[in-house]
Amino acid sequence: MSLYIRLLPHYALGVFFILGHLASGSRGVMIAHGVNVAVANRAWSAGLAAAALMATAIICGLCGVRI
Incomplete structure (x- = not known):
């Protein structure tokens, strides 16, 4: 699975x-x-802080980072 780097801000800001x-x-x-x-x-x-943490966790997961 490849994720286009240009979509990361879209996913992060959307969440x-x-x-x-x-x-x-x-x-x-x-x-x-x-x-x-x-x-x-x-x-x-x-x-808002929880929203930022959730968006960060989702982006990390999309990039393959293990939390």
């Missing part, structure tokens, strides 16, 4: 943005349900 949108949506839902904005912002930041 990151999909999971980032889920994190942003959950932040909006939390604020709408009365959660403190600071807590919602911390959860959103953690969601």
Whole structure:
């Protein structure tokens, strides 16, 4: 299996943005349900960090790196 190097940013950003949108949506839902904005912002930041880690893990797997 060969992976074109030019597709790596596409896959990485695709995963990151999909999971980032889920994190942003959950932040909006939390604020709408009365959660403190600071807590919602911390959860959103953690969601973005998890999205970045997941995108990195997927790209490493596509490149053949064993985690």
